[in-house]
Amino acid sequence: MTKWLIPSISLALILLIVSADRQITRMLAYTLSTAGSGLNKTLQLVKPLSTQNDGQFIPLWPWSSNDESSINLAVSQDNLKPTRLQNPEQQSAKQLWLTWKSLLVQSQFQQIPIIGALLAKRLQEHTEPSVYAAISYLLAQKSLAAESKALLLDLLADIATPEALQLLLELTRNGQDSSLYYLVLAAIARIGDNRWNGQFHQELSPLLEAAWNDVNTTDSALINALATAIAKIGAPEGVNLLLLTLSGLEQSNQEQEIDRVKQEAAFNAVPQTRNPDAVGVLSEWFEQESLGTPAFEVSGDALAGIGTPESTQEIIDWAQDAPDEGARNLENWLSDVDDGKVKEALIDTSGNTKSFESTQVSEVVHKHTKLPHANDQTAFSTSSMLSNETKAP
Known part of the structure; x- marks a missing residue:
């Protein structure tokens, strides 16, 4: 019998190759079992794959089989003893992520918001793709508790960078059958509320606008989440897009029912605009629309709210x-x-x-x-x- 047992840690690597319809999907599963001090924790990681689309799987985050740093960030458990926070303000994004994940594994929930805030600040200052990839890996893990996944989604909403938003939007492709679906939509809807550094982050709007234009479903939950995020961010281009939709002037090849759901979502979302940069575009609509028209009503509501x-x-x-x-x-x-x-x-x-x-x-x-x-x-x-x-x- 081959001996792989190390006194306190055993690491098993399973490579599974599945072939179907001339396509080969490689899923790499890592199982990390650690025993010590009466604790036995298992963390399993599977390369994240979204739902099948036209015969192809779309990865939730750019991934390379040689990306060992992302894999290590996702699965490493260097210390199962209670985490002692030493100078967290001086830690890098990678170090803070490992600390955050360690707190999650150890159920030290009181300290998670503190480290999460520091991690979000680091990623807002300097991007770290391997951290986003590690988050994506853990969200794809079936064995991870729903409560833990909810904390990961909250973390992405707190980070509120284009990379974090892109990951949330990718997760919506898994559809309503995913247990995370409505948690993902909630995170997207509130990302516009995050005004880190005391400003509206209009750099997020192009991603949301593209998702809005690509909507091919009558799913009101998804459409409302996108509309709310666009309005709360308040970029002039995004607000104008919602008003074009509401007025029926948006060029669309979509089904009439999709347009109706989008118009209703835009009507409810535009009054939530608070970005002063949107005053110009709101004023244009306010002046050109007639009293009683939907675009007039909501643009006036938004101007008053600003x-x-x-x-x-x-x-x-x-x-x-x-x-x-x-x-x-x-x-x-x-x-x-x-x-x-x-x-x-x-x-x-x-x-x-x-x-x-x-x-x-x-x-x-x-x-x-x-x-x-x-x-x-x-x-x-x-x-x-x-x-x-x-x-x-």
Whole structure:
């Protein structure tokens, strides 16, 4: 009997070659069994393959059979004793990944968010393909608990780089039969909420826009996740794409039902836009669309939600010529805007107060500013506004 047993560690390598329909799919399975101090943990890794597409398997992440560093990052378990964090701020992305994975194996869940945040920061500063490949490998492992996979997906959403997003989008190809499917969609939907370094990451939008254009299913969960992410990132090109879809102007060869689901998703997503860079494209749609059209409604909602002086000015400028029917919209929008910004927007470049054609619209402005009616020019001037604001009660 060949002796492969080492006192505390045994490593078995199984190479399985499966041939079908003149195609050979090689799956490399690594089983790492470690025994010590009463612990027996097994970690099995299979090269990740998405669902079969036109007779070909698409890898979830670029992979090479010679990529030993990625394999080691995925399967190594150097120490099963409780991990002691020593200067994690100084660790590289690879070191932090090994620490994070070790914490996962040891069920030290309280420390995982701390190391995860540091790992995300490292990968945001400098990419490390082998870490993404290792994450992909573990997500493809059938024996890994669903709870652990959920933590891996949360980690990708926290990283929020194009590489992390690409991996999440690739995972959607596994379809609704995958136990991870809805967790993946949730991670995609919230990736736009991650404003690391205090900014909107518009570099993510092209990947989402491409996925949006490639949708060939009526799966509303997938379509809503993509629309939400595009809107929350708020790149002008992405927001414009959603508005084109909503208005029916997007060039599409898709089925009518797919277009309908996408229009509904765009209608729900655009109001969630908060990126000030989108004010320009939103203003264009707001000005060209008629009151009551879906594109008009959602672009106004988004402008109010952004709430910058520029977006507020756009709403007030529209309100000057708005009909009585526009009072309802204005009421909703001004409820989301700081009253101070509304007051600023009421003054034109000459220092005069703007007036409104509709009495009902003027009433709404008066309600939110607590100032004299906008159409009463004798009582509502720049000087009176300033004096009213500076007087003590």
